[in-house]
Structures are given as structure tokens and as C-alpha cells.
Amino acid sequence: MxxxxxxxxxxxxxxxxxxxxxxxxxxxxxxxxxxxxxxxxxxxxxxxxxxxxxxxxxxxxxxxxxxxxxxxxxxxxxxxxxxxxxxxxxxxxxxxxVRASRSMSDEVLEALVGLHRELVERERQTIATPEEARRANTELRHRMRTLDNYLPDIEELAERTVRDTGHTTGALTHREVGLMAKKLGFELVHVGDLPHSARSVIDLENGRIYLPPASIPGGHGLRSMALQAIAHRLLSHEVPSTYAEFLRQRLEINYFAAACLMPREQSVAFLAQAKADRNIAVEDFRDAFGVTHEAAALRLTNLATSHLDLTLHFLRVGDDGAVYKAYENDGLRLPVDVTGSVEGQLVCRHWSARVAFTRTNRTTEFYQYTDTPEGTYWESTQTGTSASDEFSITVGVPFAQSKWFRGRETTNRSVSTCPDPACCRRPSGDLASRWRGKAWTSAKLHAHILSPLPSGTFPGVDDQELYRFLETHAERVDD
The missing domain is CATH 1.10.260.40 (lambda repressor-like DNA-binding domains)
Incomplete structure (x- = not known):
């Protein structure tokens, strides 16, 4: 209760x-x-x-x-x-x-509640800014580092939920995800008119979880989105009142989905055997559970320290070198701005995350050792393409731990002295002299980093579009 x-x-x-x-x-x-x-x-x-x-x-x-x-x-x-x-x-x-006593009229009560709603709305408008988002995201990243990116309570919840469907081995199926939703009183419905700003919508009144009709190859995307929606209910999430709470909820539902798609017991057994064979590879982990390379790499960060006694780092980097996501507990110095935020910062040109883009054959993982001021790191990088750009997914470990990974025999080696500007950012004296004052360019802005989010009930979601969608589909249910 x-x-x-x-x-x-x-x-x-x-x-x-x-x-x-x-x-x-x-x-x-x-x-x-x-x-x-x-x-x-x-x-x-x-x-x-x-x-x-x-x-x-x-x-x-x-x-x-x-x-x-x-x-x-x-x-x-x-x-x-x-x-x-x-x-x-x-x-x-x-x-x-103020206590709502019996003598308080409905009009006064309506006015007080209305004032509180407006107070919350104005607070949302002030927090839905890039600066607040970056600050909250930095705090969350630091917190997860202290936890080794591992959340045991959500691991156990995911294990119970998966077990209740009867699942034992192999990839989690769409049918089993549907059974999870059914146990909560929900039906999974695929529609082609979701609000542009929403990945999924839960209709609490009619017991429906609306999802898009299409997905990436293998169906991981749809299973993951359905599991994330289910997680909101299982974790008793309420409407977030701060951006930090919104980010925490998003992290928790993503974690739950990953823990269902790659259950802890099976995943640890798989990775432990790979470590014993000195053959840990993200691509094998990915293929064993039918998920994306990024999902497998992130799941590895959840389990590596707590269950394999490994420290590591993870990077998702755009083809221009800008960081989209990052995590480390192995001492690698991530590029950060003056506030400590890593999103949008450029990684060194000599790191594997950027060198991998220069390869002609990008179908397999790229391996590299990189000497940095903090020590030598071994890294494995896989490039990919989204609807809007190219990106790379990197998992790396300190040199001493590379012995457990496939690709440790690579002869690719690079040296990075970043954040020293002379490493890869400052042009040579000859180039600077040749072109100073003789060129003009226009910067490519990272919209996902600089654009404020719509300040609706849920950060980033357009309320009007959301409620119109629900009303339209509720009428179809009634018919």
C-alpha cells in the first residue's frame, strides 16, 4: 500500500x-x-x-x-x-x-491546487535547459561510477520477472515480453502514429502500452522499448519533478531492459567462461543474446567489475569525435568541460574511438593499444551508422587486463598526450602560418546537446501531441 x-x-x-x-x-x-x-x-x-x-x-x-x-x-x-x-x-x-479542512470551500481548494500546478510547471520550464541536463547527467555519471555501474536491486527484479515468464536460455522473445506486460494488466499495441517526441506511451486507463511498428534488425529495439515501459510500472515511478529524477528513471528502465534481455546469471556464466578462455569479445556477447553492439557493451560495464573483477571504460562517439555517452572506472581521463560534463566534448584523435573511422573495412571490431598520461589502455571499437550519422562504440581496459580479451595480440599502437593541446588539437606552426586569416567556416552544432527540451509533464515530450494521441486511440478502444 x-x-x-x-x-x-x-x-x-x-x-x-x-x-x-x-x-x-x-x-x-x-x-x-x-x-x-x-x-x-x-x-x-x-x-x-x-x-x-x-x-x-x-x-x-x-x-x-x-x-x-x-x-x-x-x-x-x-x-x-x-x-x-x-x-x-x-x-x-x-x-x-495548509490543511484542507472541512470548512475549506472547493473554490479555495481548486485555487491552491492550481497554484501548486503552476509552481511545478514553472520549475519544469527552468530545468528543461541544456545546462541543467548536463549538470544532472554529470552527477548521475559520478554516482554510477561509485557503484561500478551495478544496481543489484534491479538485477534481482529483472531475474524474477524473466523467470516468471518461463524463460530459461537464449534470447528473450517478443512473446515472453508480452507475457510480462500481461501479468501487469497491459497489452502491447504497435502503432504508426506515436507522438514524435515519445518512444512509447502507456495508457493507464485502458491498459495498453503503445510501441512503434518497426525496429532495428533482430527486434532488440521493440523488446527493449516494451521492457522499459514495463519497468516504469514495476519500479513504481511517478511523474519526475526534476531533471535529475527524469535521468535517474531513464537509467533505471534502460538497466532493467538490459538485465532482462541479458539476464545476470546467464550473462555472468557466458562472460566468466570467455574470461577463462582469455577470449572476452563484445561481439560474441552481443550475438549470444541477440542485442545491439552498444547494448552488449553497456551490459558488460554493469557486470565486469562486480562479477569479473575487471575495471573498464565505455564510449559512444560521433564521427566528428564528440562524446554521446561515456563511463569509466579504470582511471582513463575523459574529456570534460569546466562543469565536469563529458557530453559533446571531443576525444583525442589518437584514441581508438576515432581511429576506427579511418579504416576501410569496418565490419569487424578494431583493436588498439593507446599510451596516455594515465597509463596504457587496450581498446576494442566497433563503428555503426544511425539514421543521421556514424558513431563508434568502444570498450577498453588497462593494459594489465587486456590478457582476458580477444584482440590483445594487435600491433596497432598509438600515443595520446591529451589534454595537452599540442597532442591533436593545435595545428603545426607551418599550417597555422599558412592559413591564419585566410579561411572561414561554419560550425556544425550538436542539437542533442544544445537544444532545450520541451517542458511538458514528462521532459522532452509534447503534452498536446501526447494527449491527442491517447484520445484518438481511446476512441478506437471504445468503438
Whole structure:
């Protein structure tokens, strides 16, 4: 019973309907009226035996008390006001809480709730900026580094969820993902008109999870998106009130999806055997579970330190050298700006993540040793192409740990002295003299880094488009 406020409102609603006072109901169920008052105000969780006694005394079914919907419009407003005043945003104002007493008119209550909604909306508008996104993302990256990118609670949840479908070995199927959704009371529906700003949409009223009709080869994309939507429900996520909370939720649903598609027990067994054979390869891990190269590389970062005693780093880099995603716990110095953010920063031209783009044959992984001021690292890089650009996926480890990986025998070697500007950023004296003042160019901006997100209920999602989509499909359900 996570929603004690709604439970309390339902108890109060049915008590008032019977005409009983708190003390009178307390005598019937054997507790003090003051204790019942705490329950009705959502400040104490009753035992199930007491709830059963309360339901009997009020002449209703226990399920009537445990429903998740408010019993009336007035109750819904009171619940919303209570939650708003418990939020960190309201607490930061240092203002006292206002209790929705019986004497408070509906008009006053509507006004208070409306003010809180506007306060939240204005806060969202201030946080949906590139600066706030980068700050929150940097904090999350640092936190995950302290955890070795490993979340045991979500690992266990994913294991239970996969096990309940009957899955044992091999790649998780679309059917098994559908069974997960069904157990939560949802149907997976593929549509061609999803809001442009949404990857998936959950219709809580009609029990539907809307997904796009197409996917990348192998079906990993659709399975992953469905699992991410399911994770929101299993992890009891609420509408994020800060950008940091939005990013945390996104990380958790991505982690859950990966842990389902590449279950911990099977994945650790596979990787442990590969380590014993001194033949760890992201491409083998990828093919064993039918996922993308990036998904397999990221999953390796989840498990390598906690289960294989390996430290490592991960990079997704654009063909211009700009970082899209990065993680490290092996001491590699990532390029960062003055705020500590890595997104959009350029990696050294001598790192494997950029050298791999110069190859003619890009169908296989590229291996390289790179000497850096922090030590020598072995790296494996695979390039790929998205709808808009090329990118590379890199997994690397310190030299001493390269002995466990396929490709360790490579003779490719490079030297990087970055962040020294003379390493790869500053042109030679001759070139600078030859062209200084004789050229003009226009920069290619990274829109995903500089553009603010739409400030809707969910960061990045257009509310109007979302609600119109839901209304259209709800009408089809009714028909």
C-alpha cells in the first residue's frame, strides 16, 4: 500500500457515508479515534487485519478501501494538495503546509491546487535547459561510477520477472515480453502514429502500452522499448519533478531492459567462461543474446567489475569525435568541460574511438593499444551508422587486463598526450602560418546537446501531441 493518502481518503469517504465519527468507528474496530485520524490523513499504515475490520464495520469490501482512485473529485484535490506540500519543491520555499479542512470551500481548494500546478510547471520550464541536463547527467555519471555501474536491486527484479515468464536460455522473445506486460494488466499495441517526441506511451486507463511498428534488425529495439515501459510500472515511478529524477528513471528502465534481455546469471556464466578462455569479445556477447553492439557493451560495464573483477571504460562517439555517452572506472581521463560534463566534448584523435573511422573495412571490431598520461589502455571499437550519422562504440581496459580479451595480440599502437593541446588539437606552426586569416567556416552544432527540451509533464515530450494521441486511440478502444 504505497499510496497511504488515497487509502486514508477512501476510509474517510466510507466512514462519512455511514455517519460514524472517528471515535465510534474506533470502538467498533478496537483502536483509538486518534489512530484512525492518522490513517485517514495518510500518516500511518494500518495492518491488513485492521483494514479488514474497518471494511466490515463500514459495510464495504476490503477491495473498495484498497482501490487506487480517489473516492470523489474533492478527495482528488485534497490528495493532490497533500502530495504537493510534501514535495521537495514546496519544502524549499519554507512555507507552512495548509490543511484542507472541512470548512475549506472547493473554490479555495481548486485555487491552491492550481497554484501548486503552476509552481511545478514553472520549475519544469527552468530545468528543461541544456545546462541543467548536463549538470544532472554529470552527477548521475559520478554516482554510477561509485557503484561500478551495478544496481543489484534491479538485477534481482529483472531475474524474477524473466523467470516468471518461463524463460530459461537464449534470447528473450517478443512473446515472453508480452507475457510480462500481461501479468501487469497491459497489452502491447504497435502503432504508426506515436507522438514524435515519445518512444512509447502507456495508457493507464485502458491498459495498453503503445510501441512503434518497426525496429532495428533482430527486434532488440521493440523488446527493449516494451521492457522499459514495463519497468516504469514495476519500479513504481511517478511523474519526475526534476531533471535529475527524469535521468535517474531513464537509467533505471534502460538497466532493467538490459538485465532482462541479458539476464545476470546467464550473462555472468557466458562472460566468466570467455574470461577463462582469455577470449572476452563484445561481439560474441552481443550475438549470444541477440542485442545491439552498444547494448552488449553497456551490459558488460554493469557486470565486469562486480562479477569479473575487471575495471573498464565505455564510449559512444560521433564521427566528428564528440562524446554521446561515456563511463569509466579504470582511471582513463575523459574529456570534460569546466562543469565536469563529458557530453559533446571531443576525444583525442589518437584514441581508438576515432581511429576506427579511418579504416576501410569496418565490419569487424578494431583493436588498439593507446599510451596516455594515465597509463596504457587496450581498446576494442566497433563503428555503426544511425539514421543521421556514424558513431563508434568502444570498450577498453588497462593494459594489465587486456590478457582476458580477444584482440590483445594487435600491433596497432598509438600515443595520446591529451589534454595537452599540442597532442591533436593545435595545428603545426607551418599550417597555422599558412592559413591564419585566410579561411572561414561554419560550425556544425550538436542539437542533442544544445537544444532545450520541451517542458511538458514528462521532459522532452509534447503534452498536446501526447494527449491527442491517447484520445484518438481511446476512441478506437471504445468503438
Amino acid at each position: 504505497s499510496d497511504l493518502v488515497t487509502l486514508g481518503q477512501r476510509i474517510r469517504h466510507f466512514r462519512s457515508a455511514t455517519g460514524l465519527t472517528l471515535d465510534q468507528l474506533g470502538e467498533l474496530v478496537g483502536v483509538a479515534g486518534s489512530q484512525l485520524s492518522l490513517m485517514e490523513n495518510g500518516r500511518r499504515e494500518p495492518r491488513i487485519t485492521l483494514l479488514t475490520a474497518i471494511a466490515d464495520a463500514l459495510g464495504v469490501a476490503l477491495s473498495d478501501l484498497l482501490e487506487e482512485t480517489p473516492p470523489s473529485h474533492r478527495a482528488a484535490l485534497e490528495i493532490e494538495l497533500e502530495r504537493a506540500q510534501r514535495s521537495a519543491l514546496y519544502a524549499s520555499l519554507g512555507l507552512p503546509a
